[in-house]
Amino acid sequence: MSRKYIDNPNACTLVHTMNTIGNKWKPIILYLLSQGPLRFGMLNLLVPTISKKVLSTQLKELENDDLVSRTAYAETPPRVEYALTQKSKGLLPILKALSEWAEITYPEIDFEQCRIADHQLKEE
């Protein structure tokens, strides 16, 4: 047997990457932050179907993996801003490539349907 799992450490890094960002919410969070820092409440507005608990968990995990930075301002009511880090900025072109790949590969899927989320958004 010439081809062995042992010869494929790349597969391991892939598994790790998927464990890190390959879940239901993290790609979308990273994508939204790619356009600038956002507050907790604004993230919650932009992704109306995520619960505060889950959003909190995801952000904490992203912070642990150094993919998101958290800045709390000592005000009342509190203000907390989340932003991308150097590590996650390196990920952006890859996320973009994944996005384009899906668009090209599955032209029959209407990705615009996400717009339903718009109904739940308020104007600023």
Place this chain on the structure above:
Amino acid sequence: MSRKYIDNPNACTLVHTMNTIGNKWKPIILYLLSQGPLRFGMLNLLVPTISKKVLSTQLKELENDDLVSRTAYAETPPRVEYALTQKSKGLLPILKALSEWAEITYPEIDFEQCRIADHQLKEE
């Protein structure tokens, strides 16, 4: 509010991509197949910690998404070969980029530890 979920359909395609290949086993299956077609049993050997049932499920889903082709030969005992498709071949450079990103971003992680899987492999 200028930045809306509605303005970010890219995020939707990301979610879709992650739903399609962002789970525990599919990236590793695709990566192994990138070096050539493999039979069911060989995939099971190369990923010794996956159960036959789960491997079967994953391959079926990949086939449904047209990311893997399944060729059964009418022999006894049966022989079935799995291979990448045009769609998944377009994914390979992106998977490679993800892999390299993880290696560069998390240099403290020893991705070589996957080699433990080697103990369970037999020579061909």
Place this chain on the structure above:
DNA sequence: ATTTGTGGTAACCTCAGAGTAACTATGTCT
């Protein structure tokens, strides 16, 4: 007659991730 090899399927179980709803701290506004 029984075992072997291959590529599965069926029935069942488990547990982490996700969801829900209520609650908190703090200062400001009415």
Place this chain on the structure above:
DNA sequence: AGACATAGTTACTCTGAGGTTACCACAAAT
């Protein structure tokens, strides 16, 4: 005094992805 706003936490439930074990069909080999 009470309501409001932000950024959470706590306690609870629920779902489904993944895991385990046993079994099947078929022909060839022993």
